[in-house]
Amino acid sequence: MKKTIRIILLLLVLLGAAFFIFRTPDTDRAEMIAKYGNEASRFVDDGHGTKVHYRDEGNKDGPALLLIHGSNSLLQTWEPLVGLLGDKYHLISLDLYGHGLTGPNPNGAYDADSNIAAAVRVLDKVGVDKAYWVGNSMGGWVTWRAGLSVPERILGLVMIDAAGAQVQQKGQPYLGARLARSAVGQMLLPEITPRFLVKSSLEENFAQPERLTEELVDRYWELLRFPGNRKAAVDRATTPRQPEKWGDVGTLKMPVLLLWGEKDKVIPLAHGRAFAEAIPGSKLITYADAGHLPMEETPEQVARDIDGWIEGLATESVALSEE
Numbered sequence: 001m002k003k004t005i006r007i008i009l010l011l012l013v014l015l016g017a018a019f020f021i022f023r024t025p026d027t028d029r030a031e032m033i034a035k036y037g038n039e040a041s042r043f044v045d046d047g048h049g050t051k052v053h054y055r056d057e058g059n060k061d062g063p064a065l066l067l068i069h070g071s072n073s074l075l076q077t078w079e080p081l082v083g084l085l086g087d088k089y090h091l092i093s094l095d096l097y098g099h100g101l102t103g104p105n106p107n108g109a110y111d112a113d114s115n116i117a118a119a120v121r122v123l124d125k126v127g128v129d130k131a132y133w134v135g136n137s138m139g140g141w142v143t144w145r146a147g148l149s150v151p152e153r154i155l156g157l158v159m160i161d162a163a164g165a166q167v168q169q170k171g172q173p174y175l176g177a178r179l180a181r182s183a184v185g186q187m188l189l190p191e192i193t194p195r196f197l198v199k200s201s202l203e204e205n206f207a208q209p210e211r212l213t214e215e216l217v218d219r220y221w222e223l224l225r226f227p228g229n230r231k232a233a234v235d236r237a238t239t240p241r242q243p244e245k246w247g248d249v250g251t252l253k254m255p256v257l258l259l260w261g262e263k264d265k266v267i268p269l270a271h272g273r274a275f276a277e278a279i280p281g282s283k284l285i286t287y288a289d290a291g292h293l294p295m296e297e298t299p300e301q302v303a304r305d306i307d308g309w310i311e312g313l314a315t316e317s318v319a320l321s322e323e
Helices: 002-022 029-036 075-085 112-126 138-149 175-180 183-188 195-205 214-224 229-237 243-251 269-278 299-322
Strands: 041-045 051-058 064-068 090-094 131-136 154-160 256-261 283-287
Touching: 029 214, 041 112, 051 075, 051 112, 064 075, 064 112, 064 138, 075 090, 075 299, 090 112, 112 138, 131 138, 131 299, 138 154, 138 243, 154 299, 175 183, 175 195, 175 229, 183 229, 195 214, 214 229, 243 269, 256 269, 256 299, 269 283, 283 299
Parallel strands: 064 090, 064 131, 131 154, 154 256, 256 283
Antiparallel strands: 041 051, 051 090
């Protein structure tokens, strides 16, 4: 009995030592805001104790695009598109709860409705009544859920490798997401998040890993460790996604553009085809040289297709008004 107790105590000591050796502390909030904010960065009070970080950029007289990133991502994922479309469009991006410089939701809510409310709050703050909602991955899920709940705020939906389709072919979550769903990961990830874990997870999202720079890895790693974001990532991984809402996706009334990386392993192209089949009048465009993040891997193509699609909608509207 005494020997067993000694072994248990030794294991506890070793685990404690490993924790302190491998622990990666939070980054400093003020330092991160200074480093990753820019002249377009703003913060809006959500009414619940959190200040949501957003950027208000581009041509303020042009059509508005609301850009919504995916899980464990950041509003910076849209920087290539902002650079390509900024002369023509009003571009509004935000860090969802538990991401980037926004930090965690004090209520622990990471469901679609909470994120939609934050996005609407940002639109209200910048004075935009209706926008094209553009979302990637989890942000794509938030986008089509917004199409169901706040259609009056939406001109159209652009869903890029969007989550939420209920199809037989399942995706392969990247390493960080897999860990966040495990009991061990949920215990360790809020305190132990090595840089190689972030880099490996990002590599699984890219079809062209050579596009993944060390600077980009550092940004994801540092902002994942923004105070409260790691605990939020664990909480978000266990938040119910309400799969039954998939049955309503065919009722969307606004125009819908689907953009998909053909090499996406996280949310395979079969999901994009399911959306295209379920949503009447939707348009699906695929990219042979992109994975889960086409707006980062092939931004020129994505920008061209979004612009062409919106121009086409405008042309159709003019033609209908002249009939």
